[in-house]
Amino acid sequence: MENPLTPEVLADPVALTRALVDIESVSLNEKAIADCVEEVLRVVPHLTTFRHGNTVMARTDLGRASRVVLAGHLDTVPLNNNFPSTLRGDLMYGCGTSDMKSGVAFALHLATALPEPRYDVTYFFYEAEEIESRYNGLYLVAQAHPDWLEADFALLLEPTHGIVEAGCQGTMRAVVVTTGVRAHSARSWHGVNAVHDAGEVLRRLSAYQARRVTIDGCEYREGMNATRIHGGVAGNVVPDRCEIEVNYRFAPDRTPAEAEAHLREVFAGYELTVTDCAAGALPGLEAAPAREFLAAVGAAPIGKLGWTDVARFAAMGIPALNFGPGDPNLAHHPDEHVEIGKIREGAATLHRWLAAA
Ligand SMILES: [Zn+2]
Numbered sequence: 557m558e559n560p561l562t563p564e565v566l567a568d569p570v571a572l573t574r575a576l577v578d579i580e581s582v583s584l585n586e587k588a589i590a591d592c593v594e595e596v597l598r599v600v601p602h603l604t605t606f607r608h609g610n611t612v613m614a615r616t617d618l619g620r621a622s623r624v625v626l627a628g629h630l631d632t633v634p635l636n637n638n639f640p641s642t643l644r645g646d647l648m649y650g651c652g653t654s655d656m657k658s659g660v661a662f663a664l665h666l667a668t669a670l671p672e673p674r675y676d677v678t679y680f681f682y683e684a685e686e687i688e689s690r691y692n693g694l695y696l697v698a699q700a701h702p703d704w705l706e707a708d709f710a711l712l713l714e715p716t717h718g719i720v721e722a723g724c725q726g727t728m729r730a731v732v733v734t735t736g737v738r739a740h741s742a743r744s745w746h747g748v749n750a751v752h753d754a755g756e757v758l759r760r761l762s763a764y765q766a767r768r769v770t771i772d773g774c775e776y777r778e779g780m781n782a783t784r785i786h787g788g789v790a791g792n793v794v795p796d797r798c799e800i801e802v803n804y805r806f807a808p809d810r811t812p813a814e815a816e817a818h819l820r821e822v823f824a825g826y827e828l829t830v831t832d833c834a835a836g837a838l839p840g841l842e843a844a845p846a847r848e849f850l851a852a853v854g855a856a857p858i859g860k861l862g863w864t865d866v867a868r869f870a871a872m873g874i875p876a877l878n879f880g881p882g883d884p885n886l887a888h889h890p891d892e893h894v895e896i897g898k899i900r901e902g903a904a905t906l907h908r909w910l911a912a913a
Pocket of ligand 1: 629655656685714715
């Protein structure tokens with residue numbers, strides 16, 4: 557295949573977004589796009605390029621006082637009659653336009669266009685963000701080559717519609733269990749109905765007052781919800797077990813251990829097992845490159861409500877923010893699109909920030 561990422565395409569973030577969208581890269585099928593990205597980075601004289609699996613990174617080594625990471629995932633969710641891209645007015649439609657090839661285009665454009673950025677920059681293009689963690693290129697490189705990711709600040713170019721979203725909330729899943737005694741429903745007084753006992757668990761959830769926490773001016777709104785309920789044996793049996801799956805989204809001032817302690821307090825008296833957890837990330841607005849980035853954007857950040865890979869950077873001690881042109885509400889949507897104006901605006905902002913003397 558001829559590499560579609562020609563010098564003319566690399567010079568224009570809009571054309572570059574489109575070219576990247578038109579290289580199909582559903583998770584675990586990123587080889588072609590990684591090959592194209594690697595090939596263009598290898599020949600840039602001011603960059604040193606590395607590859608691990610289908611994750612490609614390139615770095616400047618100018619001896620600057622700070623280093624920043626610009627990161628984006630190369631994969632997309634499965635196609636949904638939205639490949640290749642199409643243009644309608646100011647909108648570019650297609651799988652990955654919003655999440656997040658427009659963000660990847662920012663990093664790739666800057667990597668090739670800025671020989672002397674104000675910080676040393678690590679441009680990081682990784683595989684398999686949309687699927688389980690064990691395939692995630694950022695996770696894999698953090699295990700295999702943690703030195704590749706050393707930095708003072710990271711910018712994750714996920715869709716935020718041009719707003720700076722700081723940190724992210726943590727998420728915990730747990731199963732609350734009620735137990736009873738099985739009996740024939742014709743003689744139900746011999747049993748204890750575990751499904752009835754689930755009522756109290758649900759009552760606590762309905763009455764629950766979720767916190768709203770403000771950290772560094774960013775509000776994080778928590779939530780605790782039953783997401784699934786399972787119980788029952790047969791149509792004529794008093795059930796002896798009911799499981800209520802609970803998802804707790806918690807503000808990043810709480811550690812996973814504190815979140816678990818809080819869940820145990822809410823469901824005191826019940827058996828509770830944590831099945832999955834991902835820590836949140838504090839906003840991370842104190843690092844000098846973060847402050848300079850916010851000045852370039854010229855608007856206040858807001859708290860990120862979902863979980864993103866900024867938490868992986870936070871776990872490595874690297875403060876990170878989310879900033880990208882796509883609308884996050886359109887990510888994973890068959891009508892996924894990006895506003896071309898937002899691509900131009902965001903690219904100009906990043907240029908202003910990284911090129912400043
Ligand atoms: Zn994404």
